[in-house]
Amino acid sequence: xxxxxxxxxxxxxxxxxxxxxxxxxxxxxxxxxxxxxxxxxxxxxxxxxxxxxxxxxxxxxxxxxxxxxxxxxxxxxxxxxxxxxxxxxxxxxxxxxxxxxxxxxxxxxxxxxxxxxxxxxxxxxxxxxxxxxxxxxxxxxxxxxxxxxxxxxxxxxxxxxxxxxxxxxxxxxxxxxxxxxxxxxxxxxxxxxxxxxxxxxxxxxxxxxxxxxxxxxxxxxxxxxxxx
Amino acid sequence: xxxxxxxxxxxxxxxxxxxxxxxxxxxxxxxxxxxxxxxxxxxxxxxxxxxxxxxxxxxxxxxxxxxxxxxxxxxxxxxxxxxxxxxxxxxxxxxxxxxxxxxxxxxxxxxxxxxxxxxxxxxxxxxxxxxxxxxxxxxxxxxxxxxxxxxxxxxxxxxxxxxxxxxxxxxxxxxxxxxxxxxxxxxxxxxxxxxxxxxxxxxxxxxxxxxxxxxxxxxxxxxxxxxx
Numbered sequence: 001x002x003x004x005x006x007x008x009x010x011x012x013x014x015x016x017x018x019x020x021x022x023x024x025x026x027x028x029x030x031x032x033x034x035x036x037x038x039x040x041x042x043x044x045x046x047x048x049x050x051x052x053x054x055x056x057x058x059x060x061x062x063x064x065x066x067x068x069x070x071x072x073x074x075x076x077x078x079x080x081x082x083x084x085x086x087x088x089x090x091x092x093x094x095x096x097x098x099x100x101x102x103x104x105x106x107x108x109x110x111x112x113x114x115x116x117x118x119x120x121x122x123x124x125x126x127x128x129x130x131x132x133x134x135x136x137x138x139x140x141x142x143x144x145x146x147x148x149x150x151x152x153x154x155x156x157x158x159x160x161x162x163x164x165x166x167x168x169x170x171x172x173x174x175x176x177x178x179x180x181x182x183x184x185x186x187x188x189x190x191x192x193x194x195x196x197x198x199x200x201x202x203x204x205x206x207x208x209x210x211x212x213x214x215x216x217x218x219x220x221x222x223x224x225x226x227x228x
Numbered sequence: 229x230x231x232x233x234x235x236x237x238x239x240x241x242x243x244x245x246x247x248x249x250x251x252x253x254x255x256x257x258x259x260x261x262x263x264x265x266x267x268x269x270x271x272x273x274x275x276x277x278x279x280x281x282x283x284x285x286x287x288x289x290x291x292x293x294x295x296x297x298x299x300x301x302x303x304x305x306x307x308x309x310x311x312x313x314x315x316x317x318x319x320x321x322x323x324x325x326x327x328x329x330x331x332x333x334x335x336x337x338x339x340x341x342x343x344x345x346x347x348x349x350x351x352x353x354x355x356x357x358x359x360x361x362x363x364x365x366x367x368x369x370x371x372x373x374x375x376x377x378x379x380x381x382x383x384x385x386x387x388x389x390x391x392x393x394x395x396x397x398x399x400x401x402x403x404x405x406x407x408x409x410x411x412x413x414x415x416x417x418x419x420x421x422x423x424x425x426x427x428x429x430x431x432x433x434x435x436x437x438x439x440x441x442x443x444x445x446x447x448x449x450x451x452x453x454x455x456x
Contacts, residue, residue: 033281037265046306046313050295053261053288060285063278078274085274 009126017192018129019073023080024182025118025136026066030081031088032110033059039103048100051145055107058140069132084182091178095171101153105164108146109171109220116216117179120209121193124201143223150224165226172217176210237354245420246357247301251308252410252417253346253364254294258309259316260338261287267331276328279373283335286368297360312410319406323399329381333392336374337399337448343367344444345407348437349421352429371451378452393454400445404438 008014033056040052067077097103115137122133154161183190194203221227236242261284268280295305325331343365350361382389411418422431449455 030278030281034265034269037262037284041262046310047304050258050291050306053258053291056265057285057288060281063281067278076275078278082274 013188013191014126015073016188018125019070019075019080020083020186020189021118021121021125021192022066022070022073022129022132023075023077023082024084025114025133026063026070026077027081027084027088028114029059029062029066029136031085031092032107032114033057033063035092036103036107039097039100039107042097042100042103044100048149052103052107055140055142055145058142059111062136065132065136069129072128083186087178087182087185090181091174094174101150101160101164102167104146104149105167105224105226106171108142108150108224109168109217110175111140111142112220113172113175113213113217116213117209120212121201124205147223150226154225161226164224165221168217168221168224168226172214241416241419242354243301244416246353247298247303247308248311248414248417249346249349249353249420250294250298250301250357250360251303251305251310252312253342253361254291254298254305255309255312255316256342257287257290257294257364259313259320260284260335260342261291263320264331264335267325267328267335270325270328270331272328276377280331280335283368283370283373286370287339290364293360293364297357300356311414315406315410315413318409319402322402329378329388329392330395332374332377333396333452333454334399336370336378336452337396337445338403339368339370340448341400341403341441341445344441345437348440349429352433375451378454382453389454392452393449396445396449396452396454400442 036052036056036059040049040056043049043052070077070080095106097106118133119137122130122137125133150164154164183193193201193206218227264280264284264287268277268284271277271280298305298308323334325334346361347365350358350365353361378392382392411421421429421434446455
């Protein structure tokens with residue numbers, strides 16, 4: 001298994017697929033950077049605006065890491081990201097936060113889904129890419145700040161929790177829908193993720209990855225006290 | 229002179245004034261971070277959007293540096309920044325770029341003015357603050373990228389140069405107007421900057437600082453090829 005993986009990492013189809021994965025991850029973080037920056041303006045205080053800005057900057061540091069790895073593969077990072085612009089912008093236009101609280105839940109939930117997904121996929125990638133993805137999915141402190149702020153907010157406003165619980169489910173649904181569009185549109189990516197021929201990932205493995213992500217999402221909503 | 233400066237650094241009026249200076253600088257960079265982030269969406273390509281985003285992140289790194297120094301003085305950084313929110317937001321609302329090029333000139337010119345101003349002021353501050361301001365005013369690569377992009381743009385569109393030259397003058401005018409409002413509103417700051425009793429700065433020194441900044445601004449506009 002290890003030997004067959006080793007050789008599969010040299011195939012052009014592997015390179016195409018890993019460039020897609022890194023490009024999607026990088027564009028996702030770049031678009032998150034812009035949105036979190038924008039959402040910071042809705043924060044109730046300058047202190048919270050700074051915290052949100054700090055989270056945005058962490059998203060950008062991931063873009064930098066992933067771009068460096070894309071350059072290793074001889075690809076201009078913005079070229080690798082371009083194909084993923086439409087689905088991510090679609091996701092963001094469908095999940096535009098209507099207030100500070102929805103923005104905060106989106107940062108926490110969106111960051112969590114992305115981290116779970118890429119960490120699981122990375123187990124099947126070449127060692128150097130795995131290392132880069134591990135660094136880009138390290139806990140960036142989103143959790144502590146968001147959980148504390150949202151728990152405070154829902155304790156002060158009893159109607160907020162129900163609304164944010166619905167919002168969390170909608171975010172997860174839209175994320176899954178856009179992920180499906182991406183895979184359907186990108187042939188080598190679909191092949192890598194489901195055929196079992198490239199890096200030991202097949203449809204059964206993908207199903208289990210999505211089951212894990214859904215489970216982690218439920219745990220995150222519980223951490224926010226939004227498991228209604 | 230050195231001995232009298234040393235003792236003046238211990239006076240409460242010095243602390244009040246230096247906290248104002250650091251707070252103004254930090255809020256200016258924080259607001260620049262948000263605006264550059266926003267302006268990045270107008271960039272003609274994903275590559276340029278990434279470059280602009282990188283510049284935004286550099287602005288935020290300065291907020292972090294200055295906040296740490298504010299904490300040394302026992303002040304919550306967001307409290308020190310709050311008084312400067314109104315004048316900076318006013319500046320930004322009066323100088324909202326109508327397109328990518330105006331945004332780019334604003335980043336380059338605004339960053340240059342801020343760097344010149346705080347670097348000059350820092351010569352009169354305590355050694356540790358001087359060091360922090362030096363780090364926060366180091367060249368962050370704004371120049372190289374902006375100059376190259378604007379020179380390319382004006383070479384392709386002969387009407388662009390004249391429009392951007394006017395825009396550059398307007399930016400400088402609005403920056404000076406808001407700076408004057410700030411000084412008029414903040415008594416200890418005005419005292420520090422003009423009375424000569426605190427750190428050797430008096431009205432003559434301030435006049436010379438503003439003359440230098442204006443001169444540097446002219447040189448920057450020349451570097452952009454916008455010295456019409």
